[in-house]
Amino acid sequence: MQLTDLTLLELAAKLASGEVTSVEATQACLARISQVDGKVKAFLRLDERGALAAAEASDARRKSGNPHGPFDGVPVAVKDIFLTEGVETTCASRILKGFVPPYDATPVRLLKEAGMPILGKLNQDEFAMGSSNESSAYGPCHNPWDVTRTPGGSSGGSAAALAAREVFGTLGTDTGGSIRQPAALTNTVGLKPTYGRVSRYGVISYASSLDAPGPMARTVGDVAALMKVLARHDPLDSTSAPADVPDYLADLEQGVAGLKLGVPREYFVEGMDPEVEASVRSALKEYERLGATLVDVSLPHTKYALATYYLLAPAEASSNLARYDGVRYGHRARDVKGLKDMYGMTRDEGFGPEVKRRIMLGTYALSAGYYDAYYLKAQKVRTLIREDFTKAFAQVDALVTPTSPVPAFKLGEKVNDPLSMYLMDVCTLPCNLAGLPGLSLPCGFTKAGLPIGLQLMGRPFDEAKLLRIARAFEREHDFTRRLAPI
Amino acid sequence: MKLTVEQVRHVATLARLSLTPEEEERYATQLSAILDAVAQLQELDVSGVEPTSHATLASSLLREDVTRPSLPPEKSLANAPAKVGTSFAVPKILE
DSSP states (O other), X not given: OOGGGSOHXXXXXXXXXXXXOHHHHHHHHHHHHHHXXXXXXXXXXXXXXXXXXXXXXXXXXXXXXXOSSTTTTOOEEEETTBOXXXXXXXXXXXXXXXXXXXXXXXXXXXXXXXXXXXXXXXXXXXXXXXXXXXXXXXXXXXXXXXTTBOOOSSSHHHHHHHHTTSOXXXXXXXXXXXXXXXXXXXXXXXXXXXXXXXXXXXXXXXXXXXXXXXXXXXXXXXXXXXXHHHOSOOTTXXXXXXXXXXXXXXTTTSOOXXXXXXXXXXXXXXXXXXXXXXXXXXXXXXXXHTTOEEXXXXXXXGGGHHHHHHHHHHHHHHHHGGGOSSSSSSOOOSSOSSHHXXXXXXXXXXXXXXXXXXXXXXXXXXXXXXXXXXXXXXXXXXXXXXXXXXXXXXXXXXXXXXXXXXXXXXXXXXXXXXXXXXXXXXXXXXXXXXXXXXXXXXXXXXXXXXXXXXXXXXXXXXXHHHHHHHHHHHTTOOGGGOOOOX | OOOOHHHHXXXXXXXXXXXXXXXXXXXXXXXXXXXXXXXXXXXXXXXXXXXXXXXXXXXXXXXXXXXXXXXXXXHHTTTOSSEETTEEOOOOSOO
């Protein structure tokens, strides 16, 4: 077994026992990246020097008996949407090419304070807008299970780097499923925390009322470990929740006996891949065998979630992305005739097609005469979707659904059909509209060897229970132990 | 709902995007298809339903009104495409 095949928790144990040093682990990751990333394209840029310096500092702390907690020295990497002081951050967009942030995003700062070397910045859809990582201005990321296919998006690089065993843990963000869908397509585990649980400070905004940074890793325990580092109130983010933070590793092995798991009938959508449905149904039976009670529930407004999301998220994006005007940072168009021309040309040159499409859609939905019919209406439907969840959670502890209706599709297959691409988020985005925690874990493979994901959704701030439910399934199967053939 | 190229051009002006004629045509087609799909919301009666702007926040959280250090000018200006002294420079608006 190679060092990079270890899980995050296994490596942490070896670091604690002195069997392995952080420098050795970091060098093993860099060697693995050098070996496979030419095919995967998970990294947009490496910070080799910074990661090795952090690893050396970690080893020195270990040697003197003062590690910064249990994960000191474990190498990780972060999606390019997170600001990293002194390291170029582009959000996979041409408009931010060359931008070097003057400070760290809070989740990045917390990783550093935990002593975790950050190997570099991971590929993603431009400004997190997409479900296949194909809208990255720097080229698509490839799925380590089949490099002709997408790893999902927008946190495609965060998922692919894990599946390719280039790194032990990653950060992603989830606005409509961007942590969970790529986790499902790459046989990894991804947690979208409750809105407000993990700080958004220094995370480049897409749709502010929906964006949720969160951890991704290869096993449920590893995700729980990262949540221990990331979950806390941040006074720098006015939407950060001052809620109590449990020990996510403490109750992980408690099992599901006595829990009630809801199965919302609306999530088994028309057009779902039969192999995905079969795996998810099989997982449901497994939960029953493990002592959970399955409860048939209905979330009647689910069918309106896609339309609601694709009005609200672009509306917020059109506002958030107004800041990219070529004045303070990023790209500026040359040879312009005055200020207005500079704005227009800068933005036209800097943004890719998907970003422009969503800015246009959002601007239209917010414009005079259409605000009530589109934006306000969607905000009201969002209330109905939230109420559906509230009623469901009065009956059950968590909901179990497919994560993605299909396994990883071929790169290029949906890129010219925005509506077909938007359907990839159909199972994940209601969770964002309601601000709830959601987790995706591996639950099987298709006959062609493509991973299938199972989604769990919970009550606000109930991430610990989701991790416990996920772990109960993981313990019975070897899915998270299977290695991608790369 | 069919969006015309003129409407696309108007929205692009509002969004500060200088689109090419090809982009205007493409977005007219694609945005029309998306607006047709989201028109499904119109079948719902939402009279009396309060809008949700943030799913989990009961109210805005305010910081204490005290001064704190901010980024020094050299850091704020470090990524500026053009600058003059301690200011961001932009093309002239007035001759």
